[in-house]
Amino acid sequence: xxxxxxxxxxxxxxxxxxxxxxxxxxxxxxxxxxxxxxxxxxxxxxxxxxxxxxxxxxxxxxxxxxxxxxxxxxxxxxxxxxxxxxxxxxxxxxxxxxxxxxxxxxxxxxxxxxxxxxxxxxxxxxxxxxx
Amino acid sequence: xxxxxxxxxxxxxxxxxxxxxxxxxxxxxxxxxxxxxxxxxxxxxxxxxxxxxxxxxxxxxxxxxxxxxxxxxxxxxxxxxxxxxxxxxxxxxxxxxxxxxxxxxxxxxxxxxxxxxxxxxxxxxxxxxxxxxxxxxxxxxxxxxxxxxxxxxxxxxxxxxxxxxxxxxxxxxxxxxxxxxxxxxxxxxxx
Numbered sequence: 001x002x003x004x005x006x007x008x009x010x011x012x013x014x015x016x017x018x019x020x021x022x023x024x025x026x027x028x029x030x031x032x033x034x035x036x037x038x039x040x041x042x043x044x045x046x047x048x049x050x051x052x053x054x055x056x057x058x059x060x061x062x063x064x065x066x067x068x069x070x071x072x073x074x075x076x077x078x079x080x081x082x083x084x085x086x087x088x089x090x091x092x093x094x095x096x097x098x099x100x101x102x103x104x105x106x107x108x109x110x111x112x113x114x115x116x117x118x119x120x121x122x123x124x125x126x127x128x129x130x131x
Numbered sequence: 132x133x134x135x136x137x138x139x140x141x142x143x144x145x146x147x148x149x150x151x152x153x154x155x156x157x158x159x160x161x162x163x164x165x166x167x168x169x170x171x172x173x174x175x176x177x178x179x180x181x182x183x184x185x186x187x188x189x190x191x192x193x194x195x196x197x198x199x200x201x202x203x204x205x206x207x208x209x210x211x212x213x214x215x216x217x218x219x220x221x222x223x224x225x226x227x228x229x230x231x232x233x234x235x236x237x238x239x240x241x242x243x244x245x246x247x248x249x250x251x252x253x254x255x256x257x258x259x260x261x262x263x264x265x266x267x268x269x270x271x272x273x274x275x276x277x278x279x280x281x282x283x284x285x286x287x288x289x290x291x292x293x294x295x296x297x298x299x300x301x302x303x304x305x306x307x308x309x310x311x312x313x314x315x316x317x318x319x320x321x322x
Contacts, residue, residue, distance in 0.1 A: 022148060025149045025152075026153075026180075029149065029153045029184070030152070030156075030184055031188055071145050071146055071147055072147045073146075073147070073150060081153060085153070085156075
């Protein structure tokens, strides 16, 4: 009864990161096979330096306290947890070329591929989400 | 408040979604089938999440107890017991048992599920001895009593009925399927 979830992450803000990783880890915890394709600004979410200081959307700074109060895990923690549970992280080769970034700028264990790599995974996914 | 027995504890207090589920999943991986997990959480959404999680992973959601700000959820790890072959020759169905209870016949209904399952839902007036404790607690039962053994699906009660018969109990009857399809009144730990 294994199911598949495919996510496209194309935005690079803090809220985007939570949407992506909360859904991904919850799905992985529910025995689903999960892959996330990070493209354009979405690459921030797995960039070694960027992902620990993702920007809060403008005008939403007051959320900061709420995050602390609710003890919401930090993004690097969620990424590590996602990886531990077998979530496949795919960086977009084309975006990386455009931005002149190498694979080692990103968290360990990611795959790098093009749209076809993702489509191959997503073609029989039960749910596909775009953030 | 009576305490509910569990085999392993997940402390997810103070953690936000999706952490309670992630912790639950990890603990469940290490638990033996049939054992009970208690998850303590303060995240209000965790009740709905745990229920949905149990449903989609095939584990058994027993119930939730609220203690102040803390929600205590109880899950039982799936065993695949539905597929097991039943061997005890004397069997009644739920309706036959209910008829005997309605007629106030002199019978003992023995519930062999885990005590946490019993706490959240059981037939009024029944005796609880989890299957794992049965051998050590045989002295609580009379060998001449009419004993109707009940569990969730009829599998654990089948094993219990065989054990009782081997131990010299004369009138032991397995109730099939048992609590999973019990539609008559029950006592339950209220939320």
